[in-house]
Each structure stands twice: as C-alpha cells, then as structure tokens.
Amino acid sequence: MKRTIFHIDQNCYFASVEMIAHPELKDVPMAVTGDSSKRHGIILAKNEHAKRAGVKTAEAIWQAEQKCPGLVKVSAHYDKYVFYSGRLRQMFEEYSDKVEPFGLDECWVDLTDTIGDRDPEAVADEIRRRVRDEFKLTCSVGVSFNKIFAKLGSDYRKPDATTVITEENFRQIVWPLPASDLLFVGGATASRLADVNIRTIGDLAGASREFLRDYLGKSGDMLWIYANGLDDSPVCDSDYERELKSIGNSTTTPEDIQNRRQAQGTFRSLSGTVAARLRKHKLLGSCVQITVRDKDLNSYEHQKMLFEPTDSDRVIFETAMELFDESYDWHSSIRSVGVRCTKLVSDKSGIQMSLFSEADKGQDRRLTKAIDTINKRFGSGTVKSLSELDDVTDRDFDPDMNDGGITRGKKNPFA
Template sequence: MRYETKSRARVIFHVDMNSFYASVEMAYKPSLKGKPLAIAGNPEERRGIIVTCSYEARKFGVKTTMPLWEAKKLCPDLIVLPPNFDRYRIFSQKIFQTLRDYTDLVEPVSIDEGYMDITEYIQKHPVSIAQDIQNRLLKELDLPCSIGIAPNKFLAKMASDMKKPLGVTVLRKRDIPKILWPMPVSEMHGCGAKTTEKLNGIGIKKIEDLAKANDVQLKNLLGINGIRLKERANGFDPRKVDPDSINDYKSIGNSTTLPRDITSEKDLLSILQSLARTVSARLKNKDVFTTNVAITIRYKNRKTITRSEKLENPIREEQDIYNQAKHIFMKHWDGSPVRLLGITGNDLVEEQHVVKQLDLFTFEEDAKEEPLIETIEQLREKFGHDIIKKGIKVERKEGQTDTSFDKDFLRKN
C-alpha cells in the first residue's frame, strides 16, 4: 500500500555520511572503532593538517583544518592516518548503489553526500524509509549517516546537519519560524564566511533577519544570490533532484589564432600566459576550479592536437594554469610553426566542493591567501551558494562510471 502524504508535497532526503573518511577507515579496520582517529595530509609531518576526524577525536576538541601538532596536544592518543582516496571512492560508489535501490532520483553532490527524491516511490512513512537506509548502510558497509527529510533540497540539507551522527530529522515549512529562523546566518547552507560577514555588516545576524530583509538592499549587497538566500530562508527552493547532473561536464577555455605562424618558444609561452590569464578570470567569474587542463596546438599545416592532464588538486589561479599549460605544451610541441594556441579547463568543480589533499606545504602556502581557508571551511561544513550555471554537456565516454566521481578531482590519472 502506497503511503500518501497529506500535502502531496515533494519528499526529499539529504543523505550525509558521518565523518566519512574516518568511518571508512574504521569499517576497513574495525580495531580503530571507538578510538580517536584523524585523517591528515602528510601525517608524518608534525604540522600536517587535519582533513577529518572521528567523533571520539572531536570530544577532545580536534577539528577539521586544525594543525596536527595542536590536535595531538589536545588528544595525545590521537591515531593519524593518511587519506586513501581510492578506498573512499569504492565505498562511495557502494553507498550510492544502495540509495538507488529506493529511487531512481538520486543526485550525488560530493563523495559523501547526495539528495534523493522519494515522492513517487513511497511505500511507507518517510522516516521509516530513512531509518531503513541508515540500517542498511550500517549493516552492509558499517558506515553511519545522517538524513534530513524535507519538501525541498535546501531544507533537507539543513535538516541533515541538525543531528549527527546517525540522525534522522524532519524539517517542514511550518517548522521554519521555530527551528530555522533563530539560527545564525553563518549556519545556513549557502552562507560562507564572506557572505556572513557582509550580512552581519548590515545587521542581518539570524536567518530570520535574512528572511525578512529588504530585497533591494540584499541585491545591492550580494546580487541575485542575495534574493536566492532570502528565498531559502523562507523555505523556498524549486531545484529538482537531478540524477543527470553527474554527467554535466563543464569547460572554460580560450584560444587565439596567431597573426602569423610562430616558432619562437618565448613568444609562444607569452601567448600561453595571456590565455591562462583569461581562463583564470573566467573560472573565478563562475566560482569554479578546473581539475583537468588541456592545450590545443594547431600547426602551420593545419594539423591540430589537443592534449590534457588531470590534476591532483583543483586550480584556477593564472600562474597555476600557465605552469600546467606550459608543462603540457613543452611535452607535446614538436617545434613546428604554430598557427593557433588554446587552453581549456575541463572537469570543473564548484567552489563549495573544493577540497585539497592537505599537507604542510600546500596548506601553509595557501593559508597566506585567506580565500582558500574560507573555501576549505565551506566544504567541510558543507556550505555552498548553489548558483553555478550548468556548462557544456558532453556525451558519455565508454568506461565512464555512473557516479559523479569522474569529475571528482580526487581521482588518479
């Protein structure tokens, strides 16, 4: 007998794995269970950075992005392991296979979280379905998760964050004034550190303040995203759960036909630098990073080659793009006169999904530029503004998996 909801509103789940990397390690090696465990970039280094940690470690005050030396000071018995992304990907694929047993409408949004629309698949009460999913993931994969249940994606996301680990939380629109509005805007999905600072600057401290804010003032402050955030604060979010979004591959590039055929390495590299500058600006304008850089070379005889390389970490700064493009160009240019050059950033990831394989050196270099720290914090706390436009959609290639991880920068070459 199909369970009927009174309002016939959509029923959306947000499934969020709890301390995913640490939980996978404990599932893989049960002797780690119940112990304070942290996953850290370069754990051999005294000043490595915590990527994630178990709830046992969190009781001691250990937190994501905390320097390893500080974490060990708080928790001398802390067990530290390096990240094993191949292992995490395998477990992630199994998680989403399980979710698809309940509905075809499953949208992975990162390696450890995704949305489900079960509106047309309900056979019993949604809470019972959520508990069944939790129990299966625990029994079959030994992995805990929290699930938010709501009539739209935003509210489901907010609900899943309200009780961890192993929470099942229902958030209805009628609950918004009592549950959502008293929360600070910093805890709202979509409000990163910079956005929060701007909102606080005009007196918007709580989500209720945002829900009742002046549209003109918000638009002047944050552009169209300000209006979207106000809509979300009032419980409005029309986005559908889109399984096909995992096949959307986005590219941003720039190319130029040279005024004459050029053989000078110095001149060609100067052109690459200019192209990298443009690509970097376009990536920043779209709030995305590239995880795959490609170059195009067209020779005097019109022979054209395109070569690309996947990256270990996502990039979008001009110099990073130029260095990668130069590396590829020098490897494949045969010295012949060049008629056209191009640089393309492929397999883009949205800013809120960017995570780095943190180690001492990358963290300390990037920490000099505060935006990365904000990005890291946004990802770890699962914030994001969800305003990235869809890009170019390409045909699926043979051998491509059915998960979002083909565009996940954690993959190996």
C-alpha cells in the same frame, strides 16, 4: 501536496572514505591533510577520535599535533572523494531521479512521487543501512516536507541516524534550536539577530515578518519563511555537473615553438583562459591534461590528478609545465599545445564546502578566523562564505576561443 524530501549527509566524509581502504585507521586519531609541501598544511577532515582530541577542520597541522601528538595524517585523495560521491548518487537515484547534490558529501532527494505508501522513516533507514553495507560509510538522513528542515534533520542527530521533522512536530524539534542552525544563517547574521533578542529558530518564526524584512532585507523575509516551515523551493535534479566533461583551450602558434621559454609563455596564457572559464562557470577542475603536437603532427597527451580541485591560473599553469617537462623530449619543434581541465566539480564542492559549512554554523569562531588566514595566505576567495556563492545556473556556455571550449556529454564523469 505535502512533499517527502530527504537530506542525506555523509559523516566525516573525507576521513571515512580514507578508512574504507584502511579500516585500521578507525582505531586511531586520524586526519586528512592538505599537502604541506605546497603550503596547504591544514587539516581538511578528521575522524571521531581526532575530533575528541580537539582537532579542528582548517587549523594548521602543527596546531592539531600539539593537541593530539599521535595524530595519523593521511593525504587527501580528491579523486576518491569524487568517485564515491558519484557512486552514492547512483544509489540515491534508485529512489528518485530528483537528486540535488550540495557539495560532495550531501544531497537532497525528493521522494514525493516515488515513495508510494512506504514509510519515509523506514526508507531512510534502509538507505543508511545500504550506505553502511555497500560502501562502509555512514550517513545521517533528515526527512521532512521541505528542503530546509530536511537539511536541519540530517544535522540534528549523527552519525548514522534518521530524524523525521513533520508538520506536526517541527515546532517541538526545530524551534528551540539556535537560529544559527538554520541554513544560510552565518555568524554575522546570527549576531545581528541576537542584537534584537532573536536567538532561536522559534524566535525567528515568531518575529514580525515586516520587521525582519526591514532589519535584514530580503534575507530577513526568507529566514521568516524558513523558520515557519514554508520553504517551497524544489529539489533540482542538477545534471549540470555531469553534463560538463571538461574545459580547455588550445592554440596553434603562428610560428613553431622552439624552446621551453616559448612553451612556457603559451602554457601560461592558455592556463589563464582555462582558469577564467572555470571561474565563470563556478567549477573546479580535478585533473589537468596537456596536449602537445609536434611539427610532424604527432600528438602527445598527458594528464595528472590534482591534489585538490582548482580554478587557479597558477596551479593549472604549474601542473601543465610539470607535465610538459616530464614528457616532452624536444625531438622536434612544436606546432600546437593545449591545456584542459577534466573531472569538473562545482566550486561548492568538497574542501571549500566542508570548511564553510562548518564555519557558517558559527560553531567555531576559530574556524572562521582560520578561513580568513587561508584567504590572506592563498589569496582572497580561496575559501568563500555561503553568501558569496551564487547558484550554479549559468548554462549558457560559449565555446569561444580557438578550438578550445567546453565539451558536453551525458556520460557520468564520476563513473
């Protein structure tokens, strides 16, 4: 049966969310930036004016300002991006319960069973209008019979446009496009393909399947299938992110904690285990929470939203200590402490996502270089390429150590 799949991509998502509260920023070149005090002084997103002035995602703020002296800088508000992402998703779920997020600003929606005899293009236009009216955001929508072409469609015309790619027209629309426009064709693959004179998606489709398999392995086979419109992968309703509420760990120390140095050691080891579990489940925490119980068993809880979500031992530890130093007055010694990350998002989400998705299209080699620089500066793996990321399929949790572990709940953490 022919499927009806939408891919909905929010345009300039982080920048657009910032402009909801500050519409005056629409008229000036504006960029969402990392926190310069924390050595994250890079451009995370920009609006159309800044884009036209040559401002690029992932470049250093000072580089952007050289090209665009009047650039208005806005600090990222990650909690807002997560919040609107959840609200948007709720809206899409009115159309189908099969909604698969891809980062914070993109998702696939499978309307095969729900669209009835409505015209898919009209429904896509309705969604765009509602996103505009109800959120003051814009999105582009790709409508197609498989996920790969739907994704391509949302990229084909933007901002705020619908592109319909059908079994009848895909040869005209898709085949002339460069091979690198296809999801999963990164810079390295594109240049290997160019070596054998495969430059467009049409070239890929027309190449011998056996040759591609020999030349690129399994992914060669996959690309041939994609290029010919034969992708049949399902839209997975991933309840995964909302099922997980938090990952944490806590400990009751053998002897009461008497001083800051002891507290520091305990927080450091707890933060390490929490970060390791986040990485294991390919998640990032947006909020760090600590619990402190004194020897009279009074409990104190404090939390802080992070500047950007993390799975780093160091960031979690430093935030935990910051919270501890701000809040604990040492009126008595401490019996137990806990560290927890909440507001979890997939590590494919958000900032990392927006960096590599643009890098992966090979549109900007400087961006790829910038990512390498970021990795050098902040540790390898800070920004990952698509090929390094596995699907989030690990549902096998082990709430092992102490009384920590993972809390599950049906409540939408975005709400």
